[in-house]
Amino acid sequence: MRRRQRAGIVPRPLAAALALSIALAITIGTGRAAPPGSNVPDALTRRSGLQLARMPRAAQLYATNCQGCHGEVGSSAAEIPTLAGRVGYFTRIPEGRRYLVQVPNVALNANSDADIAALLNWLLATYSRAQLPPDFQPYTASEVGALRQARIEVATTRRRVIDALVAAGQIPSADALALPHIVLY
Numbered sequence: 132m133r134r135r136q137r138a139g140i141v142p143r144p145l146a147a148a149l150a151l152s153i154a155l156a157i158t159i160g161t162g163r164a165a166p167p168g169s170n171v172p173d174a175l176t177r178r179s180g181l182q183l184a185r186m187p188r189a190a191q192l193y194a195t196n197c198q199g200c201h202g203e204v205g206s207s208a209a210e211i212p213t214l215a216g217r218v219g220y221f222t223r224i225p226e227g228r229r230y231l232v233q234v235p236n237v238a239l240n241a242n243s244d245a246d247i248a249a250l251l252n253w254l255l256a257t258y259s260r261a262q263l264p265p266d267f268q269p270y271t272a273s274e275v276g277a278l279r280q281a282r283i284e285v286a287t288t289r290r291r292v293i294d295a296l297v298a299a300g301q302i303p304s305a306d307a308l309a310l311p312h313i314v315l316y
């Protein structure tokens with residue numbers, strides 16, 4: 132009983148010092164985590180004081196719809212295909228461009244066609260700019276609206292798209308988009 136009472140009373144100067152050191156730790160953490168030019172949601176939220184509302188809308192959409200699986204840097208668990216440094220390859224041929232909209236988590240997403248188009252354009256520019264073709268045309272809402280009506284069998288379609296990318300000389304080999312063995316296709 133006496134012990135509990137004592138624990139509850141923190142002398143004021145000590146409480147102030149504690150609060151200050153916590154604030155300092157957070158500030159230092161933020162400074163290190165947010166590279167100045169970064170566009171990735173997690174860095175943005177830390178730079179903007181953990182406020183999603185201050186992020187561009189497309190980044191917010193990624194953070195709230197995709198990041199849980201694909202990760203803050205476009206790469207996460209082995210079971211989830213890495214988007215960073217790869218996803219842009221798909222846009223080099225029409226079938227690949229279609230595939231990115233028809234992948235289930237994109238096609239079935241509850242956001243509007245315009246939001247999905249903005250999200251995909253942002254995703255490609257943020258995580259895979261170097262893999263985009265020089266004449267890349269951003270997705271439009273009407274293109275997304277039409278493409279997302281189709282339901283694909285992901286494994287077969289993905290394999291077909293990769294074969295076509297290799298045949299068109301757009302990727303050096305299928306290895307450029309290979310998935311770890313833990314993924315079944």
Ligand code: HEC
Nearest residue numbers: 196197199200210211212218231234235236237240285289
């Ligand atoms: C619940 C986890 C999950 C969420 C949420 C999710 N994805 Fe995925 N994503 C996957 C998995 C798993 C795959 C592999 C294909 C499949 O099984 O559908 C995938 C595949 C993809 C691919 C194809 C990559 C490739 O190499 O074939 C793209 C592009 C993609 N997701 C984008 C998105 C976008 C954009 C969002 C947000 C709107 C999103 N995903 C949300 C799990 C997720």
